[in-house]
Amino acid sequence: MPKVIPVSDELSQPFWDAVNQRRLALQYCTACQKLQYPPQAACQVCGSADRLEWRDVEGKGHIATYIVIEDGRLNRRMPDQPYNLALVTLDEDPTVNFYSNLPGVPAYQAPVGAAVELTFEEVAPGQLIHEWQVVK
Amino acid sequence: MTSSNDFRWRRDTDGLGVWEHRGKVAIAGYGHSPVDRRWDGVNLDATVGAYTMLAIERALEQAGVTIDQVDGIVCCDSHIAGGSGGSASQWAPRPYFDPPYDTEYGLTLVNAQWLINTMGFKNVRFAPTGVPTIGEMMGMASQAVGDGVCNTCLVIYPTGNLEGRYRRGGENADDYARGARQWTVPWGNHGGNDFINIFPHNQYCLKYGGEHDDLAPFVINQHKNGMLTPWGFNYNNGIEPISVEDYRTSRYILNPLRIWDCDRPVNASAAYLFTTAERARDMKSQPVYVLNHSQHNFRFRTTQPDLDEVEMWTDRQAARMYEGAGLGPADVDIFNPYDGYSIMTQFFLEGFQWHGVKRGDAFAFYAGDISVKGPHPFSSSGGNLGNGRTRTAMYTDSIEQLRGTAGDRQVTVRAETALCAFTTPSSGGWLMLGKHPS
Numbered sequence: 001m002p003k004v005i006p007v008s009d010e011l012s013q014p015f016w017d018a019v020n021q022r023r024l025a026l027q028y029c030t031a032c033q034k035l036q037y038p039p040q041a042a043c044q045v046c047g048s049a050d051r052l053e054w055r056d057v058e059g060k061g062h063i064a065t066y067i068v069i070e071d072g073r074l075n076r077r078m079p080d081q082p083y084n085l086a087l088v089t090l091d092e093d094p095t096v097n098f099y100s101n102l103p104g105v106p107a108y109q110a111p112v113g114a115a116v117e118l119t120f121e122e123v124a125p126g127q128l129i130h131e132w133q134v135v136k
Numbered sequence: 137m138t139s140s141n142d143f144r145w146r147r148d149t150d151g152l153g154v155w156e157h158r159g160k161v162a163i164a165g166y167g168h169s170p171v172d173r174r175w176d177g178v179n180l181d182a183t184v185g186a187y188t189m190l191a192i193e194r195a196l197e198q199a200g201v202t203i204d205q206v207d208g209i210v211c212c213d214s215h216i217a218g219g220s221g222g223s224a225s226q227w228a229p230r231p232y233f234d235p236p237y238d239t240e241y242g243l244t245l246v247n248a249q250w251l252i253n254t255m256g257f258k259n260v261r262f263a264p265t266g267v268p269t270i271g272e273m274m275g276m277a278s279q280a281v282g283d284g285v286c287n288t289c290l291v292i293y294p295t296g297n298l299e300g301r302y303r304r305g306g307e308n309a310d311d312y313a314r315g316a317r318q319w320t321v322p323w324g325n326h327g328g329n330d331f332i333n334i335f336p337h338n339q340y341c342l343k344y345g346g347e348h349d350d351l352a353p354f355v356i357n358q359h360k361n362g363m364l365t366p367w368g369f370n371y372n373n374g375i376e377p378i379s380v381e382d383y384r385t386s387r388y389i390l391n392p393l394r395i396w397d398c399d400r401p402v403n404a405s406a407a408y409l410f411t412t413a414e415r416a417r418d419m420k421s422q423p424v425y426v427l428n429h430s431q432h433n434f435r436f437r438t439t440q441p442d443l444d445e446v447e448m449w450t451d452r453q454a455a456r457m458y459e460g461a462g463l464g465p466a467d468v469d470i471f472n473p474y475d476g477y478s479i480m481t482q483f484f485l486e487g488f489q490w491h492g493v494k495r496g497d498a499f500a501f502y503a504g505d506i507s508v509k510g511p512h513p514f515s516s517s518g519g520n521l522g523n524g525r526t527r528t529a530m531y532t533d534s535i536e537q538l539r540g541t542a543g544d545r546q547v548t549v550r551a552e553t554a555l556c557a558f559t560t561p562s563s564g565g566w567l568m569l570g571k572h573p574s
Contacts, residue, residue, distance in 0.1 A: 002311075003322050003323070004311060004312065004313045004317075004321045005311060005312050006312075006318035006319075006321075007313060007314045007318060008318070009318075012318060036438075037438055037439065038316075038318075038319040038438075038439060044435060064335075064442065065335055065338040065342065066338075067334050067335070067390045067391055067392070067393070068388070068391035069324050069390055069391075070387070070388040070389060070390070071387070071388070071389045071390075072326060072390070073302075073303050073304055073326045074308055074321065074324060075308065075309045076311055077324050082391070083324065085324050085325060085390075087335050087440055087442075095437060095438060096439075097438050097439050097440050097442065098439055099323035099324075099325055099439060099440065100323060101323055101324065112342070123322060129323075
């Protein structure tokens with residue numbers, strides 16, 4: 001399953017560094033006490049840049065809903081079709097969500113509402129991405 | 137040229153009150169080109185540039201205005217993919233032709249400067265660059281005329297489409313995901329309003345009950361309305377109406393999103409002539425009046441908008457529009473929201489509470505009589521699903537309904553106000569039109 005490889009930039013480098021260490025670290029605004037993902041230059045609630053810090057999160061979530069990509073446009077993922085694309089909400093803050101292909105779950109069989117936990121997948125030598133797997 | 141950023145025209149915040157130019161700006165004419173599925177890369181009479189010039193000529197003719205009287209041109213230079221198409225939407229480079237087709241402009245792109253040079257406009261004083269898509273352009277022109285930045289302003293929206301599968305090149309062929317794509321593409325989301333809206337749509341079905349196929353009556357009705365629209369793709373290309381069975385057995389794109397939930401990219405252009413209400417009264421055709429325009433560009437709070445966000449956004453859009461127009465849901469006769477993907481239209485219908493439809497009621501509403509001759513002629517244009525991805529059907533139908541010139545599509549209910557848009561739940565703009573200035 002050759003996934004497209006993320007390219008970090010100045011803003012996202014700490015995030016991907018953590019992922020490559022098998023950690024999920026999100027921005028956290030100490031003024032708003034709010035997690036933020038994907039990373040942004042400033043807190044999207046209060047606009048503060050200097051109150052943002054990186055904070056590890058536990059990596060527990062739930063499947064809110066999902067679709068099955070049957071005719072997508074990404075050349076690299078064509079051989080994978082059909083495949084699940086789930087929307088996973090973070091238990092620590094359900095307004096933060098992530099995409100997941102739900103490794104191990106056959107297409108069309110994603111259990112909506114089920115608990116998931118963080119895992120990691122190597123998409124290129126030395127480059128991991130964060131994924132979510134159903135809690136057995 | 138003036139940049140769109142140089143002129144403060146947006147009405148994109150809450151609580152702005154009634155629009156100061158309400159009823160003082162009018163649309164005096166429109167013109168459509170033929171609508172083809174694609175440009176063949178050869179026929180110079182069917183380029184998006186040639187089609188744009190034709191649409192302009194028709195708009196001017198309808199209004200009884202000459203080229204020399206035009207002093208404003210608002211033209212979006214993006215082709216079919218719009219501002220969000222990215223590099224994947226570029227087909228160039230290609231072999232070019234003699235002027236004016238010696239660059240990409242005129243072939244798959246059009247902008248104000250190319251039109252000024254090619255058509256010989258002499259008195260244009262407002263021709264902004266960096267123009268957004270038509271959902272916002274209509275508001276930009278309205279404000280420009282109202283503020284006196286220009287007096288006789290063309291709004292032009294070209295949509296080019298060439299051979300080949302849509303957006304299969306460029307960054308979608310890349311092994312790497314850069315910029316904002318690093319948060320979506322590794323898992324398969326290459327971007328677009330299909331992805332943005334399918335998840336909230338699924339949540340909608342879970343929250344309120346119902347299933348995806350409950351969209352079938354709406355999609356089918358869009359096709360029916362399209363067959364009544366002489367300037368649309370379906371009408372001119374013999375597209376047969378679809379049945380419930382056709383819909384339910386059509387192939388999936390992003391399951392549960394089907395091919396018939398998606399509009400059809402086309403090669404076409406349209407033009408609208410805006411002027412002051414005072415001038416419009418003396419023009420050749422019956423004017424319709426702009427009662428308000430509004431825009432929005434809501435920021436995603438995380439990776440993927442959810443149903444709560446989408447409902448909040450559309451509630452705010454409705455509040456802004458109704459406040460600025462000095463009208464409420466019961467005052468809106470014609471309602472032409474955007475339907476480029478069928479899965480987003482219920483959010484607008486319920487947010488604006490057209491014909492009393494509240495949150496969670498859309499599927500039941502679709503199952504009723506929404507035909508143009510019935511009591512609830514929803515999306516009488518046929519939208520993009522019924523006419524192809526021109527993104528202009530909503531506007532032209534609204535004008536025709538208010539004028540009483542919609543032919544077989546003419547509604548039988550009152551038609552004195554019309555609300556129309558090219559917008560997604562997160563970004564775009566709305567336009568309220570009136571048969572009368574107040």
